[in-house]
Amino acid sequence: MQEWTRDRLAELIHRILRDDLLQVSDAFTPASNLIEAGLDSLAVTQLMLSIEESTGVWLDESLLTPENLASSETLAACVHEHVGGR
Amino acid sequence: MSTSADASDVSKSGGRLRLTGADGFLRAFDVETRRRNGASHLAQVVLRLGPGFDAEAFRAVLADAARANPILCAPIRRTLGVGTPAYRLDAARADGWPAFTLHSGVQSAAPGRGPIPPLFFERLNEVRSARRGELLRVDAVSRGGDQPGTDLAFTWLHMLFDGSGSERFVQFLEARRRGAAPAVPAADRPETPPEVALPRGARERGAMAMTWQRGMQELGRLRVRSLAGPARDVQQALVYDVHSFAAEESAGILSRAASLAGFLTPMLFYVAAAVRAHDAVLRARGSVPESYVVPLPVDLRPKGGEGGVFRTRVSMIWLQVRADRVHDLALLLADLKEVRRRAIREHQVENGVAAMDYALRAPARLYAHMTRRALRGELCSFFFGWTASFCDGVDEFFGAPLLDGFHAPSVPPSPGSGVVFSLCGTHLNVTHVRQQGVLSEAELALFRAALVRALTGGA
Numbered sequence: 001m002q003e004w005t006r007d008r009l010a011e012l013i014h015r016i017l018r019d020d021l022l023q024v025s026d027a028f029t030p031a032s033n034l035i036e037a038g039l040d041s042l043a044v045t046q047l048m049l050s051i052e053e054s055t056g057v058w059l060d061e062s063l064l065t066p067e068n069l070a071s072s073e074t075l076a077a078c079v080h081e082h083v084g085g086r
Numbered sequence: 087m088s089t090s091a092d093a094s095d096v097s098k099s100g101g102r103l104r105l106t107g108a109d110g111f112l113r114a115f116d117v118e119t120r121r122r123n124g125a126s127h128l129a130q131v132v133l134r135l136g137p138g139f140d141a142e143a144f145r146a147v148l149a150d151a152a153r154a155n156p157i158l159c160a161p162i163r164r165t166l167g168v169g170t171p172a173y174r175l176d177a178a179r180a181d182g183w184p185a186f187t188l189h190s191g192v193q194s195a196a197p198g199r200g201p202i203p204p205l206f207f208e209r210l211n212e213v214r215s216a217r218r219g220e221l222l223r224v225d226a227v228s229r230g231g232d233q234p235g236t237d238l239a240f241t242w243l244h245m246l247f248d249g250s251g252s253e254r255f256v257q258f259l260e261a262r263r264r265g266a267a268p269a270v271p272a273a274d275r276p277e278t279p280p281e282v283a284l285p286r287g288a289r290e291r292g293a294m295a296m297t298w299q300r301g302m303q304e305l306g307r308l309r310v311r312s313l314a315g316p317a318r319d320v321q322q323a324l325v326y327d328v329h330s331f332a333a334e335e336s337a338g339i340l341s342r343a344a345s346l347a348g349f350l351t352p353m354l355f356y357v358a359a360a361v362r363a364h365d366a367v368l369r370a371r372g373s374v375p376e377s378y379v380v381p382l383p384v385d386l387r388p389k390g391g392e393g394g395v396f397r398t399r400v401s402m403i404w405l406q407v408r409a410d411r412v413h414d415l416a417l418l419l420a421d422l423k424e425v426r427r428r429a430i431r432e433h434q435v436e437n438g439v440a441a442m443d444y445a446l447r448a449p450a451r452l453y454a455h456m457t458r459r460a461l462r463g464e465l466c467s468f469f470f471g472w473t474a475s476f477c478d479g480v481d482e483f484f485g486a487p488l489l490d491g492f493h494a495p496s497v498p499p500s501p502g503s504g505v506v507f508s509l510c511g512t513h514l515n516v517t518h519v520r521q522q523g524v525l526s527e528a529e530l531a532l533f534r535a536a537l538v539r540a541l542t543g544g545a
Contacts, residue, residue, distance in 0.1 A: 042384055
């Protein structure tokens with residue numbers, strides 16, 4: 001089984017958002033704010049499904065707080081806690 | 087979901103612009119509603135303005151917008167009566183459409199902003215010809231009383247814009263007045279790719295459409311009942327009222343929505359509130375269904391990019407919840423979240439695009455007919471809309487302050503009831519559009535009380 005570090009998760013989340021879900025410029029980085037970049041309820045659910053496909057972890061929606069969705073990095077940290085806790 | 091720069095929606099001659107699948111689906115409603123109920127399937131957005139509205143500047147900017155964007159008055163026709171229906175940009179009208187009328191003689195002397203002009207209800211019940219390009223009509227009614235100003239209604243055939251597009255159009259016109267927008271919105275240029283790129287293979291697209299269709303048919307396993315009951319051939323008679331919550335009360339509702347439904351999915355809280363209001367009336371009638379079915383529009387515009395103004399750019403997911411879960415808000419919300427998540431997981435959004443795309447080619451009324459047959463004559467429990475911040479960034483419109491604004495989309499005689507939520511500045515507006523007579527006075531009071539209680543959490 002692949003080991004999911006925080007950095008790898010952040011890279012995965014960033015890639016899904018950049019390539020599949022958001023229309024963003026090159027200035028969009030793993031530290032960019034996701035809500036400001038246009039993440040909405042549909043995109044966040046699609047993101048959660050993609051994360052589940054890759055890691056097997058479904059993140060409960062109660063954890064999708066503005067703080068956790070501040071950036072790909074903060075979301076990765078939140079997912080990492082749950083990947084680690086499996 | 088992905089986009090691709092495949093075939094443009096505009097024909098090589100530049101004269102025909104393809105309808106989106108959702109346009110085709112709504113065209114089916116228009117055909118059905120005109121045939122059975124003697125009215126078009128229209129939608130309305132209303133701006134309640136303070137003093138200072140510059141009607142002549144508005145008239146000029148609207149005409150200029152139509153010249154640059156002929157879709158605003160383009161006939162919708164099939165080529166030689168067959169083929170895929172399209173906006174005929176090459177045959178756009180040049181004789182008074184989009185129509186604008188300033189009704190300077192109409193006054194309301196009521197306190198505050200007064201009642202909504204009855205003319206606006208009349209407009210919602212008109213017959214418009216898509217074939218003749220009668221797509222958009224704007225009416226300005228001057229208002230007296232202690233808050234003088236102008237009430238402005240944009241009433242359009244519900245294909246030209248969707249709810250979000252209509253707000254974008256208001257923003258676009260105001261930006262044009264200030265000289266701050268190009269004549270053609272960037273995302274409406276012909277080279278802009280479609281929001282959802284469907285597979286090229288007809289078999290794959292067909293499978294997607296069939297999956298969506300099967301999902302709709304399965305909704306009928308649990309009995310559904312709208313306030314108006316199954317479809318009937320009666321004259322459409324729409325009216326609406328708007329409940330505006332004060333700023334403090336609105337803040338409380340928004341906070342409750344975010345904490346109970348999640349800050350990204352507050353619309354599920356509003357769906358739940360609308361379900362409970364309808365449930366209160368049906369319980370009082372002693373005709374509680376087994377389930378409530380609500381079509382939830384999903385905006386397909388790119389996230390973070392500039393979205394288009396014209397044409398309907400939505401898909402739909404169908405929410406179904408059991409009536410025996412409605413009494414408990416936490417259970418109801420948990421079910422709504424799960425149903426929505428499952429729908430997205432099962433690609434209902436993309437499948438809906440494929441299915442609606444077929445509505446352009448198939449006999450247009452087929453889908454509505456199949457849904458009604460699956461649900462024993464019903465289409466759904468009620469219509470629902472949530473558009474968040476109303477005309478974000480528009481504080482002033484053609485020289486007049488924007489005091490209030492809301493949506494009032496049509497709802498056919500069955501289900502006969504629709505609820506739309508939007509935020510205007512700091513206050514929450516709830517528009518309840520319904521067929522006249524679908525609720526008695528006592529039922530209307532019960533509906534309103536249940537809705538307010540569900541939103542505020544009050545006793």
